[in-house]
Amino acid sequence: MAQLDSGGEHSASAGSRALAWLVRLFLAIIIPLIAFVVLYWGFIFLRDSDAPKWVITLVAIVWGVGGFAVLYWVFNGIVEKLPKPWSGRLLPFVFVGPAMAILTWYLALPVYRTFWLSLFARDGYPPGFSPFLPWTWPAGIQSSEFVGLSNYVTTFTEPLFQIAIRNNIMWIVFGSTLSVVFGLLVAVLADRSKFERVSKSLIFLPMAISFVGAGVIWRFMYVVRPEGTPQIGLMNAVTVALGGTPHPWDKWVEIAPWNNLFLIIIVVWLQAGFAMVLFSAALKGISEELLEAGRIDGATEVQIFFKIMIPTIMGTIITVWTTIVIFTLKIFDVVWVMTGGQFGTHVIATLFYRQSFTARNAGVGSAIAIVLLAAVIPVLIYNLRQFREQESF
Template sequence: MSAQAKQKISLKAILLSLVVLVANIFMNGLIFWFFRDSTLNPLLTAILAVIWGVAGVYLIYYSLSWAAEQFPDYIRKYALPYVFIGPAVIILGWLLILPALRTLYLSFFNASSEEFVGLGNYAAIFSDHLLATALRNNLLWVFIGTFACVAFGLLIAILADRSSYEKIAKSIIFMPMAISFVAAGVIWKFVYYYQPGDQQIGLLNAIVVFFGGEPQAWVSMLQPWNNFFLIVILIWMQTGFAMVIFSAAIKGVPEDILEAARVDGANEVRIFFKIMIPFISMTILTVSTTIIVFTLKIFDVVMVMTGGQYDTEVVATQFYRQFFMYRNFGYGSTLAIVLLIAVLPVIIINLRQFRKQGGF
């Protein structure tokens, strides 16, 4: 008889595991209900919530790991990985999968979620003029925004790597990544700000007036070009992300291959297109798909800058307007599912490329 067969699962280990699991569910449930119904000072509640978040996660993993250690080795070997990924999977399921399923369910009902309409909402959104505008704008964000971010990120990565001020240049370009899309929208709202007359406080109009031009309402009157001015904000923010990833990939190109190409008489442009681009092609695809996901679900910038007015509506802002402002739960849920379907293929492609590069 093998050593594993001699190790038996004791009743004590099973009971301890059940007690630990039930105790974790019970205690964290009580704390959750306490915070939900609490009338404490908001600052004190926030501090206690942070403490609970840190200490609670530690105690959950420690107690579950301790319970797994009570079992024989051949069971512990299989149980421990699930102990560490189990809580994360449960939380993701609770916060992502269940809401997605509920949204899918609501998309088959009318505005008040009382009458089943089947695919009626899906048929309606593709005949809606506003959605056609939103889809057009989303495509502009996807193609122009992604192409510009990738192109500028790659160009800056190449130039910065050859500069003696590499760290300073990269820090400046990457700096917009440190702020949120909402903050970026507020900043650029002042850049594009327009008011009648010669006195302009918006940076762009102030420059135009200084050189003798006429101030323009960049994000309201210049339709549909106002969408391009909004896309500039995405480029300003995401170029730094693309630059950092491309810079790391370019540094991984073998120096001996580059030197051999130079010895053979290849100029820098030919080396860039014939050696560097093929070598980092998987990185380019990964960065592109990541930025495409950002552009498909873009919301913050448009909401802050225009609120979706002046033909700048995108699918996410239309969903927000239908679901939270007009209280049309069926139509709003349908828009959310359409957006999810659009994002899923890009995420799958990204994950496959990540797997090919050894990420999994």
């Protein structure tokens, strides 16, 4: 108010400058305010509205996407209004800040919080569990019973977990190997065929299918009917036609642990296309002269494959292999939908889910999550080392 009065008494140019400054100040406050109010309304609408589903969906999409864009725009506007050295110093953090904040909240801190949680007994969240959030846990679900590493001891001594570790090793060994082998096979074959595009597309197609969808597809492949009645699952129909007896394949507990292979096949079916695409690109990168030189020296196609192609694309093979290993390490959906972990098919991630969310034993669940994390640490270190070798950053 005082500024408005003094503005009125001075010369016209000073007055209009003050007015302009005021308008800017006003806008700098009111626009973010309006933005926040609109966003808040959107949130309340989405939370409480019983409008038709498609209206809510539309509002959700506009609000979600638009909201984040508006937030950047507002913060950038505020920082740009600041005096020059400050805006220059703060602007990078407007750009990089949200990403780092979200990554910290969603991945970096949880590593520490989950580890902390794994040291406590089952009855709720320990003190200091959310150290960066102002609120505390309601009394009653707090656990103060520090149990040290005993959750890890429980985890590793439980027979089910030992089965899960065994199964996960099977998943990693067979899942990644079969995906790489089939991917490479299709890539090499397609490279020499006239139907390259079509065949690659068809092999690649399952990548678009969810694990749950793939679960239904393969449950249908594995359906078993009593002997003597017509089989409606393809696997058993073929088996019976060849004179065998029908089996429940993935639920075939008598052959455990090998029934896991019938689950692993599903993921190989989904992932081979991924391997194939990368191998195919790598194969096309091999110089034609190199292959021609091999042929002139009298090498057979098989020798060329093993002596020239494989060594040349070894880098790609290792990358693909690592990716699929990490992927299969965390496998969850397929097992959960197909067998729910029964019939000796539990893996680490399904046990994690069972302990954390079904049995509500967050201590043991967190210990299992830490085991999962520990398993990817070699890859993490390798990635960081690779990054350090890049000079450009």
